[in-house]
Amino acid sequence: MTYDYDLYVIGAGSGGVRLARKMAHKGMRVAIAEQDAFGGTCVNKGCVPKKLLSYASIEASRHIVAQSYGVCSESPRVAWETLRDAVNKEVQRLNGLYRQLLITHSVDIHQGHAHLTSPHHVRITQQQEQQQTTYTSKHIVIATGSFPYKPPIDGIDHAYTSDDMFTLPTLPQRIAIIGGGYIAVEFACILCGLGVDVVLIHRGPRILSAFDEALGTALSHAMRLKSIDVLCSSSVTQIKKQGKGYQLKRIHAPDTHVDAVLCATGRLPLTQDLGLEDVGVRTNDKGAILVNDMYQSAVPSIYAIGDCIDHMNLTPVAIAQAERLVSHFTQSAQQSNAIDYDAIPTAVFSTPPIATIGLSEQQAHARQKPIRTCTQRYTPLKYSLTAKSDVHTSLIKAIINSDDHNIIGLHMIGLDAPEIMQGFAVAFRMGMTLNDLHRTIGIHPTSAEEWVTLDKP
Numbered sequence: 001m002t003y004d005y006d007l008y009v010i011g012a013g014s015g016g017v018r019l020a021r022k023m024a025h026k027g028m029r030v031a032i033a034e035q036d037a038f039g040g041t042c043v044n045k046g047c048v049p050k051k052l053l054s055y056a057s058i059e060a061s062r063h064i065v066a067q068s069y070g071v072c073s074e075s076p077r078v079a080w081e082t083l084r085d086a087v088n089k090e091v092q093r094l095n096g097l098y099r100q101l102l103i104t105h106s107v108d109i110h111q112g113h114a115h116l117t118s119p120h121h122v123r124i125t126q127q128q129e130q131q132q133t134t135y136t137s138k139h140i141v142i143a144t145g146s147f148p149y150k151p152p153i154d155g156i157d158h159a160y161t162s163d164d165m166f167t168l169p170t171l172p173q174r175i176a177i178i179g180g181g182y183i184a185v186e187f188a189c190i191l192c193g194l195g196v197d198v199v200l201i202h203r204g205p206r207i208l209s210a211f212d213e214a215l216g217t218a219l220s221h222a223m224r225l226k227s228i229d230v231l232c233s234s235s236v237t238q239i240k241k242q243g244k245g246y247q248l249k250r251i252h253a254p255d256t257h258v259d260a261v262l263c264a265t266g267r268l269p270l271t272q273d274l275g276l277e278d279v280g281v282r283t284n285d286k287g288a289i290l291v292n293d294m295y296q297s298a299v300p301s302i303y304a305i306g307d308c309i310d311h312m313n314l315t316p317v318a319i320a321q322a323e324r325l326v327s328h329f330t331q332s333a334q335q336s337n338a339i340d341y342d343a344i345p346t347a348v349f350s351t352p353p354i355a356t357i358g359l360s361e362q363q364a365h366a367r368q369k370p371i372r373t374c375t376q377r378y379t380p381l382k383y384s385l386t387a388k389s390d391v392h393t394s395l396i397k398a399i400i401n402s403d404d405h406n407i408i409g410l411h412m413i414g415l416d417a418p419e420i421m422q423g424f425a426v427a428f429r430m431g432m433t434l435n436d437l438h439r440t441i442g443i444h445p446t447s448a449e450e451w452v453t454l455d456k457p
């Protein structure tokens with residue numbers, strides 16, 4: 001059978017775009033379908049605009065440290081409309097860049113909703129004209145990403161999700177954030193820095209439950225010192241409109257009154273209405289597409305990468321999966337290795353920020369690893385003149401296999417943690433030991449040097 005394309009990619013996010021343009025560069029006939037903006041969640045409603053807002057919130061709070069150096073300035077005021085519009089302008093620029101990248105690499109772009117009608121057929125419906133066209137392809141890769149999940153709380157429709165946070169007409173004076181994961185803590189810190197009164201309501205005993213316990217504990221402490229109301233072991237049962245604001249009912253706790261609510265309770269794979277069941281692609285109970293080591297679904301011609309397979313939902317992971325598929329499809333002599341999900345560095349852009357790689361102490365215990373841990377707290381020199389120095393207390397923690405002294409987890413909260421940890425992630429992948437850290441000469445005076453003096457007798 002002859003096909004219209006060698007590869008049809010559904011979804012032009014980070015993973016889909018990387019795969020499409022690399023395959024086209026290698027001479028394959030490639031098309032990509034997108035029903036929304038190019039660049040996916042990362043560019044449009046995630047990493048990029050979030051980090052820009054985070055920079056803004058840090059700038060808005062900088063006067064506190066500046067004053068400790070005798071640099072006197074008035075407490076700054078954030079012009080939300082200016083900030084929002086500047087961020088959205090940058091997002092639009094990146095959209096255009098992604099689209100142009102595909103055009104430059106001769107990838108055919110189909111704007112519309114994709115639906116599988118057979119293992120080799122994709123039907124595209126153009127939203128406005130309701131016009132349908134069906135294409136054939138030897139391989140199809142689904143890279144549709146994920147969407148924010150809202151739990152079944154009475155009145156949850158009143159709550160924003162992270163998708164809405166980049167286009168708010170005005171900033172609320174007081175907001176309740178439901179959740180205690182990446183998005184909840186990042187937006188709590190961003191909004192607090194922009195001058196919003198924040199209450200974070202988390203169902204579990206500590207925020208960032210998926211991270212090493214020391215990080216969640218240290219961040220809660222820092223957030224409370226910044227006047228963020230962190231309420232743990234607390235569940236919202238109802239959100240009720242009251243005047244211009246909202247009343248939140250909680251179990252065995254007083255009501256909370258706010259101007260806005262943000263629901264940050266996880267994301268689900270965006271796999272509905274793709275025709276997966278009809279063609280035999282299997283999914284799990286969350287809707288994630290089930291794939292083998294090479295991202296191949298139950299249907300041999302159909303693959304899936306990124307958030308829609310729910311392995312580890314991070315942009316660089318989707319890109320690494322795309323790269324692995326490129327070498328698979330092109331049978332490159334230099335096959336890229338399977339991704340080691342235990343060695344993926346990740347950061348939370350809270351203030352202070354967090355970065356981590358490898359196992360947490362709790363995960364190491366669960367896997368019955370013989371371990372010892374080294375933890376160090378320090379105040380970065382930059383903040384030594386600042387009165388409220390506790391907010392700036394940093395923490396590093398290493399999890400060490402006590403049999404072979406290999407480091408199996410590194411965790412950091414504090415100034416520049418994500419920038420510092422990227423380099424350590426390389427050493428981690430190379431199998432560094434505590435002795436390797438000790439044999440390394442520090443760069444003085446820095447925060448990063450704390451790692452090479454960690455637990456040094």
Ligand code: NDP
Pocket residue numbers: 151152178179180181182183184186202203204208209210264265266267312313314346347348349
């Ligand atoms: P997370 O999985 O990080 O956190 C979800 C939070 O919601 C948890 O605290 C969880 O509680 C809570 N929760 C889940 N269900 C309910 C419920 N029914 N009622 C109340 N609370 C609930 O998801 P996020 O939404 O924060 O982020 C989604 C994903 O996006 C992340 O997992 C990450 O992959 C990615 N991301 C990455 C970022 C980065 O790299 N910096 C930034 C933002 C997002 P519990 O802990 O008890 O399960």
